[in-house]
Structure formats: C-alpha cells, structure tokens
Amino acid sequence: MDNRDYYSDHKYCQSCQKYVSYLMSMDHSYCIECGERVKLFSEQDWVNFNDTLTRQKPKGGRPRKQRGKESA
Ligand SMILES: [Zn+2]
Structure with missing residues (x-):
C-alpha cells in the first residue's frame, strides 16, 4: 500500500463520485475528468473527520464535588 499521499493529490468530485486528480485555480480546484469543482473530502469523509475531532x-x-458524609 503506497497511497500515503493520495489525499493530497486527489480531491473528491461529487459528479464523478470519487477522488480524482484536479486542477488548481485561484480559489477552487476542478476535476480533470469532468470539470466540476472538487472538494477536499467527500461529504461522508468530512462527517467522519468532524466526528473524530468531536470525539x-x-x-x-x-x-x-465529593460529598462528605453528612452528620445529622
Ligand atoms: Zn469529476
């Protein structure tokens, strides 16, 4: 398994429903396969990521407060 850099080289394209190579522009990245904007993570991965952080x-x-014995 040698995909340690996979996520830094790929972003998630919702249109292709997979991680793809992308083109960087000034503000956004675009799928090289279909031209849609890509995200760093898929929705599910993002949820997992946040979930992990929260946990x-x-x-x-x-x-x-440690309650001592109350004497009557
Ligand atoms: Zn795409």
Missing part, C-alpha cells in the same frame, strides 16, 4: 475532545465537565 477526541476531552470531556470538559465540571469535576464532581
């Missing part, structure tokens, strides 16, 4: 956030809850 990796440490739970920042307030520390629980």
Whole structure:
C-alpha cells in the first residue's frame, strides 16, 4: 500500500463520485475528468473527520464535588 499521499493529490468530485486528480485555480480546484469543482473530502469523509475531532475532545465537565458524609 503506497497511497500515503493520495489525499493530497486527489480531491473528491461529487459528479464523478470519487477522488480524482484536479486542477488548481485561484480559489477552487476542478476535476480533470469532468470539470466540476472538487472538494477536499467527500461529504461522508468530512462527517467522519468532524466526528473524530468531536470525539477526541476531552470531556470538559465540571469535576464532581465529593460529598462528605453528612452528620445529622
Ligand atoms: Zn469529476
């Protein structure tokens, strides 16, 4: 498996429904196969990516108060 750079060389074309080689212009990148604008990730990959980020956030809850024994 030697596709470590795959995602840096390819972007997702919604029209072709796959990762494609692309042409860079000033603001956007375009699929070399159909000319549609391409994105860095597919929708699904983007969702997964954000999901992973969200899950990796440490739970920042307030520390629980230790309740001592209440004497009556
Ligand atoms: Zn395309």
